[in-house]
Amino acid sequence: MAVQRKSNMHIIDGNQSAAIAAKMSRVQVVAAYPITPQTPLTEQLSQFVEQGELKAEYVAVESEHSAMAVCTSASIVGARAFTGTSSHGLAYMHEMLHWAAGARLPIVLACVNRAIGAPWNVLNDQQDSISQRDTGWIQIYCRNNQEIMDTLIQAYRIAEQVYVPVMVCYDGYILSHTEMPVDVPDQADVDRYLPPYKPHTTLDPANPKNYNLVTLANPRIGVDGKLYHGYMELRYLLQEALQNSRETILQAGREFNEIFGRDYARMFWEDRSEDAEITIVAMGSLAMEAIVAADMLREEGLKVGVLGLRVFRPFPKSDVVQALRKSRLIVVFDKNISYGSEGATCSEIKSALYGTYINASIRNFIVGLGGRDVKARELAEATKKAIASLKETVINPDYPEWICQI
């Protein structure tokens, strides 16, 4: 459906894009602690609050752990809560990330992807958010600043429907500090797209409730005589919510397109995939670089396509199988490493393909850790190296190759 609306292009960086999106989502509580490269995001938001452009409570906390504690408290009493962080900050928040998901609070967090020490490094990779994979948050990765704007607005829509917090991840510096054209939506359109938050928890002195206190292993009878879930039933419901969130994510993307004219009704992006025999898989801004690499390889007559992962949790297994069904070689580039194993997205791809009729060879490359530049030419060369390796064996190696100087 063609949408007739005037574009409102601004040349802004990724942090500004996220800050404007949070403002337009009418967040009511912002609790954040500055950390490179997220800092300009929090500075912009505190300025919006100070100038009266955003009617929100800005809580200047003393740590990221407290930031997420404030967000959970705000969310449980019905406020739309937002925070942003990076790297060590996200690691410090780890305990409360579990709490936010376990309490089923629709908080949105912008993770500006940065490497984790030791040694100290403030530059980009995705080890921080990948390390939080199992906290029960939905994770969506952005390729550019427009996607940051659009995804963050969609994130509230998704989170508040399925009651699962959403982490919007974008690469530090490559997106956070790089200016590019972004179509800023109209506030009226965002209001139309994003209804007010309806909490599933209530704070009512006339009807007092306890939330998330000691929960025993088995279901129990409450003081009201009703049966209440045990711990494991609640964990099952969180898993079920993520398993079933695909349709909500796609619908949020579809309806976003109807109002704003940009289509997000997809779990991942596909480029030149129609006839691809070789598929490059990458996530975040690297997926854009991969498109350039695929173009280079196409010029050499190789049928290369790109699968740019967007939603990492829930992982879209059956969609991935469908998209990769024609591939005979899958080359996965990871900006993270599960030490002693391989890149996290490579494991996901392998897991999705197991037991299907697809018997493609998979090659995994670890790239771009700690801000190491990843050039399209390097991705193309690695892909050609992977193609050549098929002559020796089609069996998948146990461990990934690293594009570095060792």
Add this chain to the structure above:
Amino acid sequence: MGTRDCNHICDESSPGIGEAGRTGEWRTSLPVVDDTKCTASRLNKPTCFLCWLYCPEAVMTKAIPPTIDMEYCKGCGICAQVCPVQAITMLPEEKNIG
């Protein structure tokens, strides 16, 4: 799943006695009040009640003589410790031992 229909997606309860289950089942020591020593009972006056004040489970009544709700008394022994006249003795709770 048996509890699927309870509509709660996070842990929720109403504050009240027995919210965490019948905690009296946890008891390995049983408080026994000697009314001949208890100050309130001996004077037949609403006085002292330190056992009532300190009981962390609020199972001690402010009555003459004080009574204990054994459904929820965990047998922690704080009442016996705070009683200024040693009127409360902790005995082994035979049914919960061994």
